[in-house]
Amino acid sequence: MxxxxxxxxxxxxxxxxxxxxxxxxxxxxxxxxxxxxxxxxxxxxxxxxxxxxxxxxxSIKPASLLSLLDVLAKTKSKATSTGAGAGAAPAAPAASGPTEEDKTKADALKTKGNGLMSQKEYNQAIQQYTEAIKLNPNPVYYSNRAAAYGALNQHDKAVEDAARAIDLDPQFAKGYSRLGHAQFSLGEFQKAIDAYEAGLKLDPANNNMKSSLATAKLRLGEQAPATERSASPSAPAAGGGMPDLSSLASMLGGAGGGAGGAGGMPDLSEMMRNPQMMAMAQQMMANGGLERLMSNPNIRQMAENMQSGGGMPDFNQLASDPALREMAQQFMGGQGGAGGR
Structure with a gap:
């Protein structure tokens, strides 16, 4: 053997x-x-x-036998030209790395992965980014794969990839944003705060990271026991109650009916004539809920997916998100409206 x-x-x-x-x-x-x-x-x-x-x-990738042969030939040539004089230090081998051909192929794989992300084919996107990384370990490719892992709720892997992107390029602000989002999703709010603050030192004008940082700080402060939160005087005393998020999913075009049909774009004019929707909107604006809702990294990621051609989100899935239910309770009062839990 x-x-x-x-x-x-x-x-x-x-x-x-x-x-x-x-x-x-x-x-x-x-x-x-x-x-x-x-x-x-x-x-x-x-x-x-x-x-x-x-x-x-x-595997020796991103190097190859040809690249190693080139290093050997250059080293041998340099040693021959300098001679074998006493005390002469041996020539250091040249650093190997991806060839231009490797970089071109890797970028094409990354582009294909981005297209699969917009189609919500996250596992296939991960495969493309992985192949790109083998050819050219680029921080952008690790960052993109972290986003794909995050979309699959594999946040531990997203943390690893985001950290790797930062290791490769400590000045890569997007890597800190990816890391913060993954840690936020794992409930590691202090770590998320640290990541966002590091990213903002590199990109102070990044409003997305500013909003995410504010939300992470808010969530860190909300880790007090539930009994303390329910006794807080900041909760609205009005009987607004917890909205029925399943009904909201139906109104927004989720499975089971509502404007626009299953998964379709909702009819906004019809929604705004709905008394329940109007009441919810008024309560959210009065309590500052709309601003906080839009600063949530999960909501921002949903918006980014929509902007990149990913289509309307699954509102039934949003309705089952514990974090969003908790936000709604805080914004509109936890008095137990229809469907509230």
Missing amino acids: ADARKKQLAFNIIDFLRTSQRDGTVKEDESESLDIAIEVISSAFGVDLESADDVAQY
Whole structure:
């Protein structure tokens, strides 16, 4: 059985042969011979280019055998030209990195991932960003993948990717925004505050981060026991009650009826003639709820998805969001209106 170093060499030889087939280095009528060679090498050394474990253990990307060969040739040439004089320090190998071809392919994968994000195909978008990262570990690609993980509520992974983006480029303000959003979604409000504040030092005019920071500070202050919040004199005494969020979903075009049909764009003029909707809107404006609602990172992300072509959100899903229910209770009073919980 071949040792790990030989397996790694065999794995990357196979990767080089596969790349040569894809980029046109090898003519199509000769490609079949390479397939046979790939199969023989793979079997002899016990490696598989499609195995995630083998990729993690043996792949040298974003470098390649060709880039390493270039480094060796340059090092050898420099050593020859300087001679072998006494006390001469050996030439340091040049830093390897993605080629221009790798960067072009990675950017195309990123663009495809962005398109899949707008279609809410988040798992497929993650695959595209992952392939782009293999070719060119770029902070933007990690940031975009963090957004995709966040859309799937995989916020731990989003934190990892956002942190990686910041490691690669500490001046990348968007990375701090992604990190803050992921930590906010995990309920780690102090960490979210720290991330937003770091991002605002780099981008002081970023209003989205300012709003998110304010919301995170608000949520941190609301982590007192529920009994203390219910006894707070700041809660409105009027019997506005908790609105029926399921009914609101229907009014806004969610599944089960309402203006616009299932998932469609609501008829705003019809909504504003609805007495319940008007009462809710008046209460929210009177209590400052509308401003706070629009500063919530989850609402902002929903708006960004809509602007990028993602379509109308699932209002039934919004209605089941505990954070939004809590906001509604605070804005309109927790007296237990119809459907309130």
